Amino acid sequence: MSIAADPNSCSPRAADAHSRNLACGRVYIGVRGVEIVCAMPAPQPIRRQYKDEVIQLLASRGVSVNDIAELVMLIQKSYLPNLTMDACRRSVRKVLAKRETQNAIFTGVALDMLAEKGLLPPPLVDMLRQDDSLYGIDEVMALAIVNVYGSIGLTNFGYLDKSKLGVVGRLNDPRAGQVNTFLDDLVSAVAAAAAARLAHHERDVAD
Numbered sequence: 001m002s003i004a005a006d007p008n009s010c011s012p013r014a015a016d017a018h019s020r021n022l023a024c025g026r027v028y029i030g031v032r033g034v035e036i037v038c039a040m041p042a043p044q045p046i047r048r049q050y051k052d053e054v055i056q057l058l059a060s061r062g063v064s065v066n067d068i069a070e071l072v073m074l075i076q077k078s079y080l081p082n083l084t085m086d087a088c089r090r091s092v093r094k095v096l097a098k099r100e101t102q103n104a105i106f107t108g109v110a111l112d113m114l115a116e117k118g119l120l121p122p123p124l125v126d127m128l129r130q131d132d133s134l135y136g137i138d139e140v141m142a143l144a145i146v147n148v149y150g151s152i153g154l155t156n157f158g159y160l161d162k163s164k165l166g167v168v169g170r171l172n173d174p175r176a177g178q179v180n181t182f183l184d185d186l187v188s189a190v191a192a193a194a195a196a197r198l199a200h201h202e203r204d205v206a207d
């Protein structure tokens with residue numbers, strides 16, 4: 001008898017594979033004649049860079065690089081009068097090229113999507129769907145991005161979190177039609193870090 005799933009993962013050397021690696025995604029476990037197929041996909045090599053994937057993921061959730069660059073412009077233009085949208089977009093892309101940023105976005109957006117589909121256990125699924133104000137882990141995760149560029153980033157993040165400017169306001173609208181509990185903080189954090197990066201860069205040039 002066979003339990004579970006993927007015929008492509010069938011291996012004639014099941015017992016052998018089991019003894020070597022339980023997490024390979026192709027393992028059959030034979031116990032008293034019962035065959036169990038592990039349907040977990042085989043692991044892929046992990047690359048150093050996922051910038052394109054993270055930009056695509058944000059776009060699939062309704063956020064573009066330009067949306068985030070507009071936030072950067074809003075919070076930084078009074079300090080940098082010659083700031084251009086091109087420079088804001090470039091700074092956002094630099095922040096999105098950091099693995100700390102990519103890891104936080106992959107994790108947070110995955111949790112938003114799982115909550116949306118009802119694939120997380122209670123009470124977590126309800127906390128995320130209702131964006132419970134006492135949850136707070138969404139803000140904590142976003143700090144992984146903010147911290148890359150120090151205390152200016154932290155101040156900017158607090159401001160964006162309170163003011164709900166631009167795309168952050170749109171993501172917080174209950175009519176958005178999707179769970180954005182992590183995404184709004186991640187987007188604020190990327191904008192805050194990109195603005196802090198510009199501030200530091202300006203200081204470096206002045207020095």
Ligand code: MG
Pocket residue numbers: 131138139180181182183184185
């Ligand atoms: Mg949130």
